[in-house]
Every structure is written in structure tokens, then in C-alpha cells.
Amino acid sequence: MIDLRSDTVTQPTQAMRDAMATAEVGDDVYREDPTVCRLEELGARMLGKEAGLFVVSGTMGNQVAIMTHAQRGDEIITEAESHVFYYEAGAMAALSGVQARQVPGRRGIMEPDDVKRAIRDTGNVHFPRTALIAIENTHNRGGGAVWPIEYVREISAMARARGIVVHMDGARIFNASVASGIAADVWASYADSVMFCLSKGLCAPVGSLLVGSVDFIEQARRNRKRMGGGMRQAGIIAAAGIVALETMIDRLAEDHANARLLASELAAAGFGADTASVETNMAMVDVSRSGMTAAEFKAGARERGVLCNDVTATNIRLVTHHDVTAEQCHEAVGIMASMLKS
Ligand SMILES: Cc1ncc(COP(=O)(O)O)c(C=O)c1O
Known part of the structure; x- marks a missing residue:
């Protein structure tokens, strides 16, 4: 996961x-x-x-x-x-x-x-x-x-x-x-x-x-x-x-970089994500293009190995931290992008 x-x-x-x-x-x-x-x-x-x-x-x-x-x-x-x-x-x-x-x-x-x-x-x-x-x-x-x-x-x-x-x-x-x-x-x-x-x-x-x-x-x-x-x-x-x-304070910069990475790659994949609004370790992502509500998207992502939270009917929140690497962020983007097509 x-x-x-x-x-x-x-x-x-x-x-x-x-x-x-x-x-x-x-x-x-x-x-x-x-x-x-x-x-x-x-x-x-x-x-x-x-x-x-x-x-x-x-x-x-x-x-x-x-x-x-x-x-x-x-x-x-x-x-x-x-x-x-x-x-x-x-x-x-x-x-x-x-x-x-x-x-x-x-x-x-x-x-x-x-x-x-x-x-x-x-x-x-x-x-x-x-x-x-x-x-x-x-x-x-x-x-x-x-x-x-x-x-x-x-x-x-x-x-x-x-x-x-x-x-x-x-x-x-x-x-x-x-x-x-x-x-x-x-x-x-x-x-x-x-x-x-x-x-x-x-x-x-x-x-x-x-x-x-x-x-x-x-x-x-x-x-x-x-x-x-x-x-x-x-x-x-x-x-x-x-x-x-x-x-543990200085390394928070890595989490911020990973959140920007998620937002920019998800935007490129067709999600509603705005890299400019990612200031720290969170990315808000509009998943409407998947045809699912945020709650449905969250459930689908969980089945595929990515955990996230839905914060509105259309938006999920992705939070980066010490226990997720940049590679895992790339992987998560790949999984979520596959949900746009399926
Ligand atoms: C901004 C903010 N304040 C307070 C809290 C509460 O912290 P705790 O979960 O330790 O009660 C949180 C938890 O997510 C938070 O995000």
C-alpha cells in the first residue's frame, strides 16, 4: 500500500x-x-x-x-x-x-x-x-x-x-x-x-x-x-x-517536493491538479474526469494499492511524508492514471 x-x-x-x-x-x-x-x-x-x-x-x-x-x-x-x-x-x-x-x-x-x-x-x-x-x-x-x-x-x-x-x-x-x-x-x-x-x-x-x-x-x-x-x-x-x-524538520522539504511531483504528474495525466497551489506536503486533486465521485475514486484506488482521503465530493487529498518515497509517488500516479482509462 x-x-x-x-x-x-x-x-x-x-x-x-x-x-x-x-x-x-x-x-x-x-x-x-x-x-x-x-x-x-x-x-x-x-x-x-x-x-x-x-x-x-x-x-x-x-x-x-x-x-x-x-x-x-x-x-x-x-x-x-x-x-x-x-x-x-x-x-x-x-x-x-x-x-x-x-x-x-x-x-x-x-x-x-x-x-x-x-x-x-x-x-x-x-x-x-x-x-x-x-x-x-x-x-x-x-x-x-x-x-x-x-x-x-x-x-x-x-x-x-x-x-x-x-x-x-x-x-x-x-x-x-x-x-x-x-x-x-x-x-x-x-x-x-x-x-x-x-x-x-x-x-x-x-x-x-x-x-x-x-x-x-x-x-x-x-x-x-x-x-x-x-x-x-x-x-x-x-x-x-x-x-x-x-x-526531522529539515527533511520536510522532501515531502514538499514529492507533493509538487504528484500534482504536476497528475495534472499531466488529466486530473484537476494545480502545482502552483502546492505549498507544502499536500495536493488537492479533482478526480471528476474519472467519472467517479471522490469517495468512489478513493475506494477504487485502495483496491489498487493507493490510500488517499476524499475531502469534497470531487476532490481527494494526497499527503506526502517520510514513509513515501518519490518512486512510490510516481507509482501512485501510474495507478491513479490507469483509473482514468478503466
Ligand atoms: C491543522 C490541524 N490541527 C490540529 C490537528 C489535530 O491533531 P490530532 O490529530 O493530534 O488531534 C490536526 C490533525 O490532523 C490538524 O491537521
Whole structure:
């Protein structure tokens, strides 16, 4: 099987398995796990923040951030297809009692003027308080799009002037960094908190980090506990996260090149694919010419040995990662091209 469903399917590397086998551990709820502490410090430093918190998943990191920044009844400005709104099982409503103000974006990128219009007037008692603006970089349903840094800067300045917090869902912040040449700590400087995943393109088996100020992380730690996310000898998994941050970032460029390869070869084969829109490790491909819906195409591809996900009625998403080679990408194109003819 050539698995192009997601970068979450990546296997831990041998170096990660070795680090896990020998990790020094303790009870992290007592803050006695030296490996977790080292990972949290490393992640915070790389993102230019004071402190970090190791969480089991990106979803937990985003939702702990929302719970920590917002009060019940507050409103969160978020892009209409953002992960925090679209893919987290209604968690912001269920766990934090907040509502989403959805701003439609283009490939997940909100126009700063649209964000400005969505901010509530604090003087009007009818309105909820705008507590937070969430920015997803890179944007998953936006096909791995990287935000224009000037948009992030403008939204951040607008938010700060009004006492509104910015949270960055940076599940793939290092893909954004590698693709744009803008360091992760520069992206993070425009946000009060950032969540980023170790378990996606960076290949760690489990875990994400939430970073921000010391005060924020202290409160977030309590909220993580409240959600049942206090872990004990978590250094076993944190050890793999350290290897991920120390060794797996630069190679993301290979995944980006493979995603461009997929898009250009599939376009040449007659699919609706736009190489110019491939900025990181995802390619959105319109499969209408096969005469199948995206769901049917996905099922047919699976039978032939290629795994992908359907994201709309017409489009599939192909995600490149450490465990698919350029050769396998060529092979996948050949298989999918054969489905146009059959
Ligand atoms: C942009 C984005 N944010 C958050 C998450 C959530 O991560 P997890 O699956 O670890 O909960 C994902 C997962 O795909 C994602 O793509």
C-alpha cells in the first residue's frame, strides 16, 4: 500500500525507538519526568516562548488553549474550515462553552478586513465577547496553504490593540517554516499561544506541544489535568518528540517536493491538479474526469494499492511524508492514471 492519506500515518524512526527505550522518566504530574521537561523547554525555545506543555494530541493542545484563554459564552473567530471548528468534534462548545464565529477564507486564509468585521463591539450587551482569533498555519483543508506573514502580522496587531488573544494552530508550523523560509519563532511571535504536532510529518508516535507565556502554561496545565491529560512516565513518548524536533524538520522539504511531483504528474495525466497551489506536503486533486465521485475514486484506488482521503465530493487529498518515497509517488500516479482509462 502507498499511504497518502495523512502524515499522521508515519512510523517512529529507529532513532526514536532507541531514545524511547532508554528514556529517563518520572511522574510528570509531579513534574518529575526529566525527558518531558526537556521536550517542553526545547519546544518553547524553538518557538520563542517562555514555556511549553506536552499534550497527547493536537486537538487537546488546541482545546486546552481555548479553555485557558476564553470564558464560557465567549466567541472565537476562526476560519470556516479550520481544524478547531471543523474537525474537533464540537469540543470548543462541549468543553469550553464558547461559540465559533466562522470567517470564510480562501484556502483557509482569512482576509484581515473580514476578521476585523467579525470582532464584536465590546460596548453592546447583546454581543458575546470576542476572546480569541485562531489562525491555522499550515491550513489542513486549505491544502497545506501557508499564511502570508503580513496577514498574520496585521491580524495580530489588530487583536493586540483590542485585548484579543491570538492562538496559532501550528500542527504543521515547521512545514510552514520550511516552505516559507520564515523561522518558526517568527511565525510564533505574532501569536500568544501556539500548538504544534510532533506526530505528523515529524514522525513521533504521539504528542503535541502547546507553548506560550509562563502564566498561560501554568493555567493550561490545570486545564490539561481537567481534561484527563495529565500523564505519568510520559518521558517514554516525549523522548521520541525530542528526536523529532532535533532531526526531522529539515527533511520536510522532501515531502514538499514529492507533493509538487504528484500534482504536476497528475495534472499531466488529466486530473484537476494545480502545482502552483502546492505549498507544502499536500495536493488537492479533482478526480471528476474519472467519472467517479471522490469517495468512489478513493475506494477504487485502495483496491489498487493507493490510500488517499476524499475531502469534497470531487476532490481527494494526497499527503506526502517520510514513509513515501518519490518512486512510490510516481507509482501512485501510474495507478491513479490507469483509473482514468478503466
Ligand atoms: C491543522 C490541524 N490541527 C490540529 C490537528 C489535530 O491533531 P490530532 O490529530 O493530534 O488531534 C490536526 C490533525 O490532523 C490538524 O491537521
